[in-house]
Amino acid sequence: MAHHHDDLAQAVKYLKLTLPEMSKREIPTTPENYAVWYEYTAGNNLELKQKIDSLIKKNTPFSDKLNSDLYSQYIENAQQIAVDGIRDSVRKIINELLVQVADEESGLGCYARSLQSFSEKVSDTEDTSAINLLVTELLAETKKREEATQNLQATLDTMAQEMTQLREEIERLNNEASTDALTRVKNRRAFNIELEKAISTSKINSMQLTLLVLDIDHFKQFNDQFGHITGDKVLRFVATMLQKNVKGNDTVARFGGEEFAVILPETSYENALSVAENVRTRIAAQTLTDSAANVKLGAVHVSVGVADYRYGESPEEFIHRADQCLYKAKNSGRNRVVGEQELTEETASQEQRI
Incomplete structure (x- = not known):
């Protein structure tokens, strides 16, 4: 902490x-x-x-x-440069290992031929002194092979350490590439990847999938009244509240500007509405104060749109339906949750009146 x-x-x-x-x-x-x-x-x-x-x-x-x-x-380009550097390091380690293995294979071949030769000589020798000399030579050859094997083991140990360091660097780069720098939740690029994965899993396993799209109400007023630094703190607060109020498999992402999205795998439409309402009320219940500026900001309100995935539709179509719900929530007075079934019922009611 x-x-x-x-x-x-x-x-x-x-x-x-x-x-x-x-x-x-x-x-x-x-x-x-x-x-x-x-x-x-x-x-x-x-x-x-x-x-x-x-x-x-x-x-x-x-x-x-x-x-x-x-x-x-x-x-x-910094990310690509870093990836290129890691790729070159991996290539170098592999090449060094191949050289070591080739040397080891060559040495083992020579050792095998030496053993065969010693075996033939022992079979034809009855003189104990000659046998003793052969044993001495065999021990010397075995010692050389043991030392070579130890050298290879040391090389392998060193390479293992280097590969571990490279793996950690790759994980760090991946995290940076997929994390929004300000709020520390997933960025739009990572959201797109996670949504495609979630849709694929939903199709394969016939599991429910829902999506929340959330927007901070009157966010521009925070920036205009208190400044961008305070506005950034509000964004971090909302991101933190979202992370605290979803479960492990859910994905929270900054969708852009003051807009966030939450992917809810294995979650029904009704449960997604409950999650959205829970998040909305908990955010609204907090009275914020900027301690650095000694300014009371008051409560933050959010509007949320909720959509249920329809088999066969594209990620763009799925997002668009959740966005439509969000727009309805904004146009209906803000600080509320609107699910797609409300839009469907409203459309049906309008068509009946016509």
Whole structure:
């Protein structure tokens, strides 16, 4: 918990430094530009920092083209560069292992031929001194083979350690690539992957699957009234509440902006409505205070749309139906849950009146 608090404090610190840097240079606060300048302020990306320092020193204006190039070169491609580095390391380890194995196979072949030769010589020798000499030679050859085997074992141990480190690095990269940097829940890319998996599992096993799409009501007012840093804290609060109120197999993701999505495998439509209502009421029950700014924010309200997967439809169609429910919740006064059956009943009622 202390570690999480330190990480959060550090993130807030960099947030407070990033926005003035961008404002001073009249850089639009798009997600891409923000990612570039957050990395610059944090100082972890040394190549990016050196590049921007050089541009600042030359008084280079930060045009839209330059901002886009910085993002493409130092943020967007960073993941691929890291993956390429891991791939090259794995290739090197495999090649080294192949060389060692080839040497070992060659050595074993020589050893086998030596054993065959010793066997033939022993069969033809009756002189004990000659047999003793053969045994001495055999022991020497066996000792050489033992040492070679020990060397191979040491090499294998070292390679195992290197592969373990690479696996940990791959897991770290995968987590970074699939995690929203601000809220620490899944990002849109990871959501798309998880939704396709959930749909595939639902089809194969004939299991129910439901989807929640959730939007923070009047979120723009938080940003306008209290600033983007406070708005970011509200986003993290909602993400945390979602994670606390779903079960292990469910997937919480930041869908974009102030919108979140929750994939609910093996969950019926009725239970999904209960989950959505539980999340909505628990979020609304909290009175938020920004302790850093000593400001009372009040309650946060959310609107939620709920859809049940229909066999054979695409992920886009599934999301679209959940979005329609969300729009209905927003247009009906916000701070409420609307499920797709409500839309169906409403449509049927309208058709009957006509």
